[in-house]
Amino acid sequence: MNTGRLTIAGAICLALAWTTSQASAAENSMDELVGLWAAERDFTPDMQGLLIIRRLEDGLAAEIGDQRVAVSNENGELRFELPDAGYFRGAFSADGTSIRGHWVQPRTLAGFARFASPVTLSKQPDGHWQGVVRPLGDRIHMYVVFRKDEDGSIRAFIRNPEGNLGRFFRIATAVRDGDKIIFRDAQGRDRLLATYDPDEKRISINFFFSNATFDFERVGEGEPSGFYPRPPANPPYRYVPPVPGEGWRTATLEDEGLARKPIEDMIRVIIDTPIDAIDSPDIHAVLVARHGKLVLEEYFHGLSRDKPHATRSAAKSMTTTLVGMAVHEGLIKLDAPVYKTMYDGSPPPGLDPRKARMTLENLITMTPGLACDDSDNDSPGNENTMQSQQDQPDWHQYTLDLEMIHEPGAHAAYCSASQNLAGGVISKASGEWLPEFYRKHFAEPLATGRYAWNLTPAGKGYGGGGLYILPRDFLKLGQLYLNDGVWNGQRLLDPGWVKAATTGYNTINDEGYGYGWWLFSYPYKGREVDAYYAGGNGGQYVIVIPEFDLDIVAFGGNFNQRVMHKFKYEYVRDYVLPAVMGK
Numbered sequence: 001m002n003t004g005r006l007t008i009a010g011a012i013c014l015a016l017a018w019t020t021s022q023a024s025a026a027e028n029s030m031d032e033l034v035g036l037w038a039a040e041r042d043f044t045p046d047m048q049g050l051l052i053i054r055r056l057e058d059g060l061a062a063e064i065g066d067q068r069v070a071v072s073n074e075n076g077e078l079r080f081e082l083p084d085a086g087y088f089r090g091a092f093s094a095d096g097t098s099i100r101g102h103w104v105q106p107r108t109l110a111g112f113a114r115f116a117s118p119v120t121l122s123k124q125p126d127g128h129w130q131g132v133v134r135p136l137g138d139r140i141h142m143y144v145v146f147r148k149d150e151d152g153s154i155r156a157f158i159r160n161p162e163g164n165l166g167r168f169f170r171i172a173t174a175v176r177d178g179d180k181i182i183f184r185d186a187q188g189r190d191r192l193l194a195t196y197d198p199d200e201k202r203i204s205i206n207f208f209f210s211n212a213t214f215d216f217e218r219v220g221e222g223e224p225s226g227f228y229p230r231p232p233a234n235p236p237y238r239y240v241p242p243v244p245g246e247g248w249r250t251a252t253l254e255d256e257g258l259a260r261k262p263i264e265d266m267i268r269v270i271i272d273t274p275i276d277a278i279d280s281p282d283i284h285a286v287l288v289a290r291h292g293k294l295v296l297e298e299y300f301h302g303l304s305r306d307k308p309h310a311t312r313s314a315a316k317s318m319t320t321t322l323v324g325m326a327v328h329e330g331l332i333k334l335d336a337p338v339y340k341t342m343y344d345g346s347p348p349p350g351l352d353p354r355k356a357r358m359t360l361e362n363l364i365t366m367t368p369g370l371a372c373d374d375s376d377n378d379s380p381g382n383e384n385t386m387q388s389q390q391d392q393p394d395w396h397q398y399t400l401d402l403e404m405i406h407e408p409g410a411h412a413a414y415c416s417a418s419q420n421l422a423g424g425v426i427s428k429a430s431g432e433w434l435p436e437f438y439r440k441h442f443a444e445p446l447a448t449g450r451y452a453w454n455l456t457p458a459g460k461g462y463g464g465g466g467l468y469i470l471p472r473d474f475l476k477l478g479q480l481y482l483n484d485g486v487w488n489g490q491r492l493l494d495p496g497w498v499k500a501a502t503t504g505y506n507t508i509n510d511e512g513y514g515y516g517w518w519l520f521s522y523p524y525k526g527r528e529v530d531a532y533y534a535g536g537n538g539g540q541y542v543i544v545i546p547e548f549d550l551d552i553v554a555f556g557g558n559f560n561q562r563v564m565h566k567f568k569y570e571y572v573r574d575y576v577l578p579a580v581m582g583k
Contacts, residue, residue, distance in 0.1 A: 028175075028176045028177060028178065029176065030146060030148070030154040030174060030175065030176050030181075031148070032198075033146050033154075033174075033176070033181070033196070033203070034146045034147065034148050034154070035145075035146060035218055035219070035221075036143060036144075036145055036218070036219040036225065036227060037143065037144045037145075037146075037203055037216035037217065037218055037219065038141070038142070038143050038144075038216060038217060038219050038225055038226075038227060039141070039142045039143075039144075039205075039214035039215055039216040039217070040139065040140070040141050040142070040214075041139070041140050041210065041212055041214055042137075042138070042139045042140075043108070043109050043110075043138040043139070043140065043210070043212075044135065044136075044137050044138045044139060045085065045086060045105050045106060045135055045138070046065070046085075047064065047065055047067075047082060047085040047086055047105075047133070047135075048132075048133045048134060048135050049064065049065065049132060049133060050064065050130060050131075050132060050133075051063070051064045051088070051103075051119065051121060051130065051131055051132065051133045052064070052121075052128055052129070052130045053071060053078070053099060053121060053128065053129045053130075054127075054128045054129075055127065055128070059071065059073070060073060060078065062080045062088065064082075064133060067082055067085075069081070069082065076091050076092070077089060077090070077091055078090050078091060078092070078099060078101065084106065085106065086103055086104055086105045086106060086133075086135070087103075087104050088101060088102070088103050088104070088119065088133075089101050089102060089104070089433070090102065090119065090121075096123065097122065097123045098120055098121060098122050098123060098129070099120070099121040099129050099131070100118075100119075100120050100121075100439070101118075101119055101436075102116040102117060102118055102119060102435050102436065102439075102453075103116070103117050103119050103133045103134075103135060104116045104455065104459070105117070105135040105136065108136060108138040109138055109140060109209065109210050110137075110138050110139065110140055110162040110163060111136065111138070111310065111452075111454060111466065111468070112163075113454040113455060113462070113466060114454070114455045114459075115135070115136045115452035115453065115454050115455065115468065116435040116452065116453045116455060116461070117133075117134060117135055117136055117450065117451070117452045117453075118439055118443065118450070118451065119131050119132070119133055119134075134450065135452075136308065136452035136468055137307075139162075140160065140162055140163075140210070140214075141160065141161055141162065141226055141302075142158065142159075142160050142165075142166075142205075142207070142214050142216070143158065143159040143160070143225075143227045144156065144157075144158055144203065144205075144216055145157055145158075145159070145275075145276075146174060147276075153173060154173060154174045154175065155172065155173060155174075156171055156172070156173060156174040156183055157171060157172075157277060157278040158171060158278070159227060159275070159278065159282075160557075161226060161282065161284070161301050161302070161557040162310075162557070163557075163559055164282075164538065164557055164558060164559035164560065164561065165207070165209060166278055167278060167559070167560055167561065169183065169185075169191050169192050170185045170186070170191060171183040171184065171185060171191050171192055172184065172185050172186040173186075173188075176196065179195055179196055179197070179198075180193060180194070180195060180196070181193070181194040181195070181196055181203065192205065193205075201217070201218060202215050202216065202217060203215070203216040204216070226301050226302035227275060227301070228275065228301070229270055229271045229272075229273060229275075229283070229300040229301055230271045230300060234271075236268075237264065237267055237268050237271055238264070239253065239260055239263065239264050239267070239296075241253070241295065242294045242295070242296070242297040244294075245472075246305075246447070246448075246449060246470070246472045246473070247446065247447045247472075247476070247488070248289070248293070248294040248472060248475075249292070249293045249294070250293055250294045250295065251290075251291075251293040251294075251295050252295065253295050253296065253579070255293075255295070256290040256291050256293055256295050257290065257291075257580065257581045257582045258288075258290060258295060258579040258580060258581065259578070259579045259580075259581055260579075261579075262575045262576070262578045262579040263288075263296060263575060263576070263579050265575055266286070266571055266574075266575035266576070267286070267298050269571075269575075270283050270286070270298075270300060270571075271300070278561075279558065279561045279562075279563050280563075281556075281558065281563055281566050281567075282301065282538075282539070282556055282557035282558045282563075283300055283301075283539065283554060283555070283556050283567060284299065284300055284301050284303040284309065284539075284555040284556055284557060285297075285298065285299050285300065285303050285309065285471050285553065285554065285555040286298050286552075286553070286554050286567075286571075287471055287472065287474075287475050287552070287553040287554075288550065288551070288552050288553075288576065289475055289478075289479055289550075289551040289552075290548070290549055290550055290551070291549050292479060292482070292483070292549075294472070294475070297471070297472075299471075301557065303471070303555065305470065305471055305472060306449075306450075306470065307470075308450050308451060308452055308468035308469055308470055309468060309469065309470075309471060309474075309540075309555045310466065310467075310468055310536070310538070310540065310555075311465065311466070311467050311468070311469055311474065311534075311536050311540045312465050312466060312536030312537040312538055312540050312559075313416065313464070313465035313535065313536040313537055313540075314465070314474075314534040314535055314536030314540040314541065314542060315463075315464075315465045315466060315467035315469075315534075315536065316416070316419045316463075316464060316465050316516045316534070317477065317516040317517050317534030317542065318438075318442070318467060318477060318516075318534075319364075319419050319420075319422055319423050319426075319463040319464075319516060320364045320419070320422065320501065320515040320516030320517070321442065321477065321480070321493070321501075321516070322423070322426055322434075322437060322438060322441060322442065322463075323360065323364055323422055323425075323426060323515070324485070324493045324494070324497045324501065324515070325441040325442065325492055325493060326426050326429060326430060326437075326441075327494060327497070328485075328491070328492065328493050328494045328497070329430075329441070331426075331429045331430050332360060332425065332426070332429035332430075333360070334359065334360050334361040334364075335359050335360070335361060336359060336360045336425070336429070337356060337357070337358065337359060338355075338358045338359060338360060338362070338363060338368075338400075338421065338425060339351060339355050339356060339358065339400065340356070341360075341425050341428050341429060342396065342400060342421075342424060342425065342428055344428075352404045354369055354404045354406075354407055354408060355369075355404050357407075357408050358370075358408040359408065360422060360425050361515075362408040362409055362418075363418045363419065363421055363422040363425065364418075364419065364422050364515045364516055365409075365412070365505045365506060365513065365514070365515065366412050366413060366414060366415050366418050366419070366506070366508060366513060367406075367408060367409045367410070367411060367412050367505075367506060368408060368415065368418050368421075369404050369405065369406035369407055369408040369409070369410065369411065370399065370402040370403070370404060370405070370415070370417075370418070371402050371403045371404070371405045372399070372402055372413065372415035372417050372418060373413040373414065373415060374413075374414045374415060374416055375413070375414055375509075376413075380402055380403070381399065381402045381415060381417050383415075383416040383417060383464065386398055386399070386416075386417055393456065393457035393458040394456070394457075394458040394460070395417065395420055395456045395457075395458070395460070395462070396420070396421055396424035396456075396458075396460065398417070399417040399418070399420065399421045400421070402417075412505075412506035412507065412508050412513065413508070414508050414509060416464035416465060417464060418464075419463050419464045419465070419516060420456075420462055420463040420464035421463070422463055423460075423461055423462070423463020423464075424460065424463070426463075427460070427461070433460070433461060434453065434460065434461025434462075434463060435453035435455075435461045437461075438451075438453060438461070441492070442492075443473075445487060445490055445492055446473070446476045446480070446487050448469070448470065448473035448476065449470045449472075449473060450470060451467065451468060451469045451470070451473070452467070452468040453467055454466035454467065454468075465536060471553060471555065474542060474553050474555075475542070475551055475553045477534065477542050478534075478542040478543070478544045478551035478552070478553065479551050480492065480493070481498045481501070481502070481532075481544055482544055482546065482549060482551055484497075484498050485497050485498055500514070500515065501514050501515035501516070501517055502514045502515075502517050502519065502532040502544075504519045514532070516534070517532045517533065517534060518532060518533050518534070518535055519531075519532050520532065520533060520543075520568075522545070522572065522573050522577055523573065524577050529545060529547055529548070529577070530545075530546070530547065531543055531544060531545045531546075532544050533568065535568070537559050537560065537564070538555075538556050538557055538558055538559040538560075538564055539554060539555065539556020539557070539558050539564035539565070539566075539567055540554070540555055540556065541553065541554045541567060541568055543568065543572060545577075548577075548580050550576070550580075552572060552576065554567045554568075554571075
């Protein structure tokens, strides 16, 4: 009988099968991937640093990096361009001791636009002018989290603080197939593919938005990372008052009538927030000023006071503030006809009479009557529709060409194109490029630092939102309104502008809306306390509570998620207002 031989052969086969099975299981195991992985890519342009402009025998020349190009001077505007690298536009100061202008960088990945950043060149003893070009940083951080459920399946999600790009992929789980990692959504559909190098301990993903590969490395437990609100090894939070600077006087919470405990509790809640899902609260900064003094300044997820942050649609309130400044300077009136202004006094023949009646005030109250509604995907004036179309790069003209469907002032709808067109009216009335108008009328009087104004494909400043600004400078916007339009003794807005701008002329999305400002109220000791705010996608806020002389700023990264409203609705209500000890 050959039973023994069969048993041995069978055992060998079983052993081989078991070994192969174990190897296959090891190759497909996700266990070694469980945890946090991080990747970072910096797409900031190389063209930056020292900029020199010299006067030569045949005109002006600019030097930056290893480039030297001629500078044109037409009607007092200095300009030069470096193909695919950016361009400069500016002008001499009245006394010739400086050149003030902006550097326009190529389209960014983080901000999805070109941006204009301020540049000042000072005259040197030998007669040339020099300054520093510092474009908006275009750095993108991506985080992948793998967690193992009790049933052995692997949960996964992607976080991205600059734009919350993880929401596009809608991944829920992950499986491994050798050197491949397959990310799937909640319905089991493949959404994203990654490769894994077990020797290098590296996960690589090529994301569609960048056409670039991000290489992820594991973040060890306790290691610092922008994924967390604060590094895990940080000592327990204790309040420390801000230091003065950037035009701000500072004080302690108690000095300005705010109890410390509720504020400390709020910051601890933010720090201790578990980042265990794609929609976990993602708050990047909180600043509070009371009685005109900065009393709280806290940053999270890698933001700091010297990093400009996106404001998204909160910058609409900046656009309307610039309108107020233009009115104060006598450059324009609120009842100015939009089409007459934009067409240099001669509107096109056959213009719809309703369009002829549309005023600047209609634009900033979002009642232009045009076919424009951001909440309606079928609306031709929808912001996404306008920005994705390729036929008309001039978004001012695109908006002017929209059909008129209501009498001006009769119907309110959230319309980013309306505020952008208001920026166009400012430029027409003043003869100034919108970023330059902002520099002269807001940035310089309020002594702000770095900023970056986003541009349309036609190179015009976009007034519908997207400005990047420093946290302390964003707080100045609210303080200017608390001061009734005065900053450091200089009146920048007409008396009464604040009241007019923060009056509810209409209702949009169940909230009052004024001149680019939203109206809101908070429950407080059995009554309601009025507030107004500038709000932007992701959790960008300037919140002003006049009764308590409070000015509050928050930045966030929960773009297109309802949790972005958590700070406005809950944290101010539950922590800031309970801290108020007196007026």
